[in-house]
Amino acid sequence: MSDELKTFLEGLDSLARECEACKGQAASLSELEEIRVEYLGRKGRLAQCMGALAKMPNEQKPEAGRKANEVKQIMTSLIDGWQADLVRAQDEARLKRFDPSMPGRKPWAGSLHPVTLVMDEVSEILVGLGFEHASGPEVENDWHNFEALNIPPEHPARDMQDTLYVSENIVLRTHTSPVQIRSMLAKKPPLAVICPGKVYRRDSDLTHTPMFHQIEGLLVDHNVSMSDLRGTLTAFVRQLFGQKTDVRFRPSFFPFTEPSAEADISCVMCGGEGRNKDGSTCRVCKGTGWVEILGCGMVDPNVFKAVGYDPEVYSGFAFGFGIERAAMLKYGIGDLRMFFENDARFLEQFA
Amino acid sequence: MLVSFNWLREFVPFEGEAQELGDRLTMLGLELESIDDPFEAVKDLVVGHVVECAKHPEAEKLSVCSVDVGDEVLDIVCGAPNIAKGQKVPVAKVGTVMPDGMKIKKAKLRGVKSLGMICSERELGFSEDHDGIWVLPENLTVGDRLVDALNLERTVLDFDITPNRADALSILGFARETALAFDLPLTLPELNLVEAGGNASDEISITIDDPALCPLYQTRIIRNVETRKSPDWMRFKLLAMGQRPISNIVDVTNFVMFELGQPLHSFDLDQIEKAAIRVAPAPDGMKFTTLDDVERTLTDRDLLIWDGGKPVGLAGVMGGANSEMTASSSNVLLEAAVFRPGTIRKTARRLSLPSEASYRFERGVDQVLNTFALNRAAQLMAETSDGKVTSGIAKSEPTPWQDRTHTYRHARCMKLLGLDLEPAFAKKVFVLEGCKVDDSNKEEWKVSSPSHRLDLEREVDLYEEVGRVHGLDRIPAVLPRVSKSLEGGNVTADTEYGFVRALKHWGMGAGLNEAINYSFVGDDDLDRLNLPAEGRVAIANPLSEDQNVMRTDIAPGLLNTLKNNLAQGNGHIRIFEVAKKFIADSESDTETAEQLRLGMLLYGSRHAADWPWPQEDVDYLDIKGHVEHLLDDHLKLKEPDCVLVQDHPYLQPCINVLVKGELVGFMGQIRPDIADFYHARKPVWLADMDAAKLWDMVREQKIRFTELPKFPPSRRDITVIGPATLPASAIRDAINEINVPLLESIHLVAEYAPEDASDERNLSFRLTYRHPKKTLKDKEVEKQHKMVLEELLKKLPVRI
Helix, strand or coil: CCHHHHHHHHHHHHHHHHHHHCCCCCCCHHHHHHHHHHHHCCCCHHHHHHHHHHCCCHHHHHHHHHHHHHHHHHHHHHHHHHHHHHHHHHHHHHHHHCCCCCCCCCCCCCECCHHHHHHHHHHHHHHHHCCEECCCCCEEEHHHHCHHHCCCCCCHHHHHCCCCECCCCEEECCCCHHHHHHHHHHCCCCEEEEEEEEEECCCCECCECCEEEEEEEEEEECCCCHHHHHHHHHHHHHHHHCCCCCEEEEEEEECCEEEEEEEEEECCCCCCCCECCCCCECCCCCCCCEEEEEEEEEECHHHHHHCCCCCCCCEEEEEEEEHHHHHHHHHCCCCCCHHHHCCHHHHCCCC | CEEEHHHHHCCCCCCCCHHHHHHHHHCCCCEEEEEECCCHHHCCCEEEEEEEEEECCCCCCCEEEEEECCCCEEEEEECCCCCCCCCEEEEEECCCECCCCCECCCEEECCEEECEEECCCCCCCCCCCCCCCCCECCCCCCCCEHHHHCCCCCCEEEEECCCCCHHHCCHHHHHHHHHHHHCCCCCCCCCCCCECCCCHHHHCEEEECCCCCCCEEEEEEEECCCCCCCCHHHHHHHHHCCCCCCCHHHHHHHHHHHHHCCCEEEEEHHHCHHHEEEEEECCCCCEEEECCCCEEECCCCCEEEECCCCEEEECCCEEEHHHECCCCCCCEEEEEEECCHHHHHHHHHHCCCCCHHHHHHHHCCCCCCHHHHHHHHHHHHHHHHCCEECCCCEEECCCCCCCEEEEECHHHHHHHHCCCCCHHHHHHHHHHCCCEEECCCCCCEEEEECCCCCCCCCHHHHHHHHHHHHCHHHCCCCCCCCCCCCCCCCCHHHCHHHHHHHHHHHHHHCCCEECCCCCEECHHHHHHCCCCCCCCCECCCCCCHHHCEECCCCHHHHHHHHHHHHHCCCCCEEEEEEEEEEEECCCCCCCEEEEEEEEEEEECECCCCCCCCCCCECCHHHHHHHHHHHHHHHCCCCCCEEEEECCCCCEEEEEEEEECCEEEEEEEEECHHHHHHCCCCCCEEEEEEEHHHHHHHHHHCCCCCCCCCCCCCEEEEEEEEEECCCCHHHHHHHHHHCCCCCEEEEEEEEEECCCCCCCEEEEEEEEEECCCCCCCCHHHHHHHHHHHHHHHHHHCCCEC
16 A cells, blocks of 8 residues: 555545544534535535545555545535434424414304304204205285285284284284295195294394294195194204103194194203202293293194195194294303394304 | 182182192193282281270371280371271281382381381272271181181182183183083072063163174163172172272173173163164264273274264273263163174274273174173172162174084094094083084084184184193104105205305305394484485384384494494404395385395404404405405306496495396495494495395306316516506406417416505516416417517506
């Protein structure tokens, strides 16, 4: 081995040692980059050493070249290792500063009105049972709202619903039942429709608002019985209020159904006990264990006559359900008027 | 309807608890509302005995009494002139709360202590009598509670009566239902009418002009009556029913009405001219003074009772002032009639004169029971007034009662109710209810319903009776198979409801809160927004002036919601509402066109929280962004066009929104002078979309998949310097008009408007070029882009 070669190889070794001695000297990636340039850059110290390689005799070049490569690899891996350490340290430092408790950048949260939510839920259940949606006008004429529903003028049944009038013949619909009439006029049986919507009464106090929401159901076919009505309503309220809910039928009167019934459900608050667990009287059912939830009955023959159905051939049932009442039960809302004040703090609670 | 429990038990021997009765009747369709004690207010009073009574040493008009109240003797100072030693009197001891809410305390009157109060009838709510203290019957036991000593009713059941159950508006009616429910015998009050001779039908002639308005009118004459206080038993019964006793003549008619359901009226016979009664309508516009001394203007649809010369009563509603019984009257003409229900109802409602009498007449009274009621009242009137009942009845009955007979098919009834009961059960129900049943034809019975059940008019009404008495609650629940055509069935998504639901879900997703406002507003609300007065649908009988018209625009409701929220301190409002507006339309069968709208209102902060967002208030681009998001991104309707319009009633600026050239809504800022009224200090942005039109458009279009591009785009930005008045859309449209096949899209990426209100602004657009079948080379793009720039400079007064 020539001295020349020896010196060259020793130079490389000491270069590698010097490089190794740089360990820990770079505090940042840019300082490390300076070290990399110093040793491995195009004009770096390894490159300078390599300048001597060109002048070397050919037979020594392979060994000199191999050594140079070896040193280059050593230094590269050293620097790469330090770089990885630095990156890791930086990441750790960044993670230490990361504050997961900072509040998030939220978009606005929208909401649906509780009336809409309950209406949707009720609709979905009834559609699942086979009913279809129908709709009709909110300003109605007397014939659709009253007369066709077997409520002639001067009949005391008109007192059951305090009516808002536009004129002698035009009213704000007092129930969604006129949609039944419009549906039956438009289509022959079999018919299974639900009519959700706004209704109006001339009544405003703690438990009444002049506008509220109803959903009406109507089924007409051959051989429809009151058992079918009870079955439908039982399935419906159990899906809405829970499988343990019981339905009670009480005889009542609606001009457009005969027989007519009020359907009560076992109180959702006290489970029909009438008393809370602490023994106090249940506020929701006032201790009776039952909550009045809807009116129903078998379609009156006079209604069928009004729409040209033959009451000897067809029978049917109808029921009407107050949405606000259900929403109050479902969400525990105590004051009916909140539904139409639209206080953002109220609206934002539902979704 | 109030039902005195003890009175009821005079008719039917029900031995159970009131609650049990109420619960059972509820399940028969007579809904119990509450059970109350009618004498709750006097329950603490006791019977006292005045053992000493001396003049007050300091006061002329006061007496100092020693009153034995059983367990003690109290010193009580009394100011009544009629107080005397030996009387039994009602005593309110110290601590008793009087009906008017006053609490009796220890007192000193002119130096003499007083430990209680001796009460008058008026103080206890028994009558208007306050001439002195109430002197009780001598046989009462000292120290007993007044309510026990007088055997006052302590239990009154309050029922909610549906309009079909006219038969349940009397104690008798409830007794019938109780007898039916508990299988008990029914006893009618015994009639002991003593007639004094003469013949009423000779003394009074009765004429009915129109039998349809009055099927029966009959009268009795009671002479030499003395008007005075009714006996206690009658007064206490009336009080228990919530009726204040007046005098024996008035009380008897009320008593029989409550007992039997038949309203009656007493005329002063001496005021009846020419001994004649005629039932005939009023002439249109006639004035008539009713016994409440109010002059009323009548129409020809009001039915009057006339004597030989003048009207003396408003049939079934109220008597006339000119013929009412007074303290000095001595002869009574007692009326019992049946009137056409609708006529009575119309008059009572038009004159706002609802009464216990008109309430019963308009639901229908029992024509067959009428004579019994007349006789019972005549008897009681004679007994309580020492009068004499003239023999006979003066009567006209142009339309005698005829039983109504209905077919009853048991099998069909069972099918409708979903029950399987023996025919014998149905028969028993009908018989117990007073029907006559002919079941000789097993398939089709003949059932005659009684005169007190006016609601049993048809076969189906009989079905209801069978169901009701068996118990509707015992009908089994069967889930029906809904048979309907599968063809042409409506899927919810295809209905108006489905579309509205989709809009609402969009609104929620877009971060808006759904509001529901009343459909009616006040005329003021519409006037304030300068909306036209024509086309409004006014409510004839509004609850208040701020709810007197259907909204012709969606904005008033949203603005009122804003106002309410600002008043509650809610400063950021982002609401939407899907609802109808209402415009008068003579073409419609409801005289109204109802238009479905989607309204949105934005106010206050743009972002949901103060941090980490910048503090910014919403502006035009926010409301427009919502509209674009709805139309373009959600409903997939083509990018909407926005056109500034002038002179909108309440928006400035106002921008019309068009899709394919059709107006689908508008948006803008509420004019500040209007916003001021709603206490809005920041800009209020509102959009009002025609939801019905959007539904039509959405139904017409089909969403089709577009192949994704296979080759990369090439993008170039340009900044256009132009007049500040030049809309961005003009630049975009101008570029679009240049025929550049490879230009795929143009987007605004930046706006720079110098703050010094310069006439110019810079708008930067990003143009995307793409070839569908190859990767574009720079040279190709440059060529196209150069053409765009050159053409744009030619088309518009801009620099690049």
